[in-house]
Amino acid sequence: MNRPEDGGRNEGAPLIEVRSIDKKYRRGSEEIHVLQGLNLTVNAGEFLAFMGPSGSGKTTLLNLLGGLDKPAAGTVSIGGEEITRLSGSRLAAWRARHVGFIFQLYNLIPVLTAYQNVELPLLLTRLTRQRRHRQVATALELVGLSDRARHYPRQLSGGQEQRVAIARAMVTDPTLLLCDEPTGDLDRASADEILDLLVRLAEEFGKTVLIVTHDPRAACRARRVLHLEKGALVEAEQEGPDR
Numbered sequence: 001m002n003r004p005e006d007g008g009r010n011e012g013a014p015l016i017e018v019r020s021i022d023k024k025y026r027r028g029s030e031e032i033h034v035l036q037g038l039n040l041t042v043n044a045g046e047f048l049a050f051m052g053p054s055g056s057g058k059t060t061l062l063n064l065l066g067g068l069d070k071p072a073a074g075t076v077s078i079g080g081e082e083i084t085r086l087s088g089s090r091l092a093a094w095r096a097r098h099v100g101f102i103f104q105l106y107n108l109i110p111v112l113t114a115y116q117n118v119e120l121p122l123l124l125t126r127l128t129r130q131r132r133h134r135q136v137a138t139a140l141e142l143v144g145l146s147d148r149a150r151h152y153p154r155q156l157s158g159g160q161e162q163r164v165a166i167a168r169a170m171v172t173d174p175t176l177l178l179c180d181e182p183t184g185d186l187d188r189a190s191a192d193e194i195l196d197l198l199v200r201l202a203e204e205f206g207k208t209v210l211i212v213t214h215d216p217r218a219a220c221r222a223r224r225v226l227h228l229e230k231g232a233l234v235e236a237e238q239e240g241p242d243r
Contacts (some may be wrong), residue, residue, distance in 0.1 A: 004038035013206050015176065023060055028085065034060050035071070036231035038218075047202040047209045049219040051236065052228035057224060058212040059180055061228070065210065066178045067095045079175060096124060099170030104181040106161045108153045114140065114150040119169045125172075139167035143197060159190030167198060176208040183218050195221045214219030 018040040024033045034057040050058045063069040064076055067083050076084050078098065086094060096147050106119045118139055121243055122132045143163040153161055162182060169177055179198065183191035201207040201219055211222065219225045225236040 007031060013044050014041050015044040015046075015079055015107075017075075017077045018065070019075045019077075021071040021076065022062065023057070023069075024073050029236060033231055035064075038074070040226075042208060042210070044208055045206045046224065047143065047162065047222045048211070049222035049225045050210070050212045050228060051214070051216075051219055051225060052234075055212075056228040056229055057231060059213055060208065062178050062180055062212055065176075066101060067091045067101045076197065095171065096121065098175040098179045100163055100172065100174040101186055102162075102169050102177060102179040102182045104184040106153070106158075106185075107163045108164060110153050111149050112150055113158065114145060114164045114167075117153070117164055118171050121168060121172050135171050135173075136167075139171040140164075140171065143167045156181060157190065158186050159193055162186065162190070162194050163197065166194070167203075170201070170207075176210065178213040179209065179215055183213070183215060191218065192213075 021035055022033065023035040023037050024031055025129050026032070037060070040061075050057050050061065060069065064071055065078070067086070070084055074084075075082055081093060081094070083091060083110075094106060109120070112120075115136055118136045119132055122135060125132075129136070137146070137149075140149055145160060145163055145167065148156060148160060148164075153164070156164065162185075177198070182198070183194050186194065195218055198209050198211065202223075204207045209216065209222075213219050219236075226233045227236050228234075
């Protein structure tokens with residue numbers, strides 16, 4: 001994984017710029033507005049948490065930022081590129097290069113080892129086998145699981161499985177990490193380990209980390225917390241230790 005040249009955070013320049021996005025779904029004859037005129041700016045190297053009740057649009061927003069979905073109106077720009085204008089194939093290529101996804105339920109393939117699970121995103125690239133090996137080894141070392149490379153998911157704890165998932169998200173050295181309830185299925189000790197790792201990825205490696213969570217203890221580890229209310233974002237008062 002590449003660190004910023006100054007060895008610290010890379011905040012200052014906006015990485016994500018969301019302008020006036022709307023998103024709505026149809027449920028039978030009913031039209032449901034999930035996001036309405038939403039604006040958001042996120043600087044490079046920022047650790048940001050989204051909170052809000054179920055159904056408030058947190059995951060929908062994360063999917064829009066990751067190029068998994070498109071808004072009904074408005075624009076999403078990442079690193080100066082307006083991804084809402086990209087075709088399906090170009091968007092898939094952009095997503096593979098720039099976004100690492102981390103989910104609540106890990107989504108590991110049970111018949112593959114930790115090493116093989118982490119290697120999966122690299123199989124879609126033109127990297128040599130030797131280069132893939134170096135990047136997988138680096139990612140597993142980063143999450144503290146070099147000694148579990150040949151273990152299968154069933155041989156790992158929940159916290160270890162999530163660390164494998166983080167290594168898989170990081171192995172391509174993406175621009176940003178999008179995390180949907182990454183600690184929701186973990187006990188407190190394992191959750192704290194995962195949060196420590198996400199903080200380190202932001203602070204030491206300059207990664208931009210966006211996390212959706214219901215857990216205030218997870219949210220307080222972020223630099224900034226935003227609440228989704230009635231389709232719009234509201235800045236929250238931060239509590240807990242100053243990070």
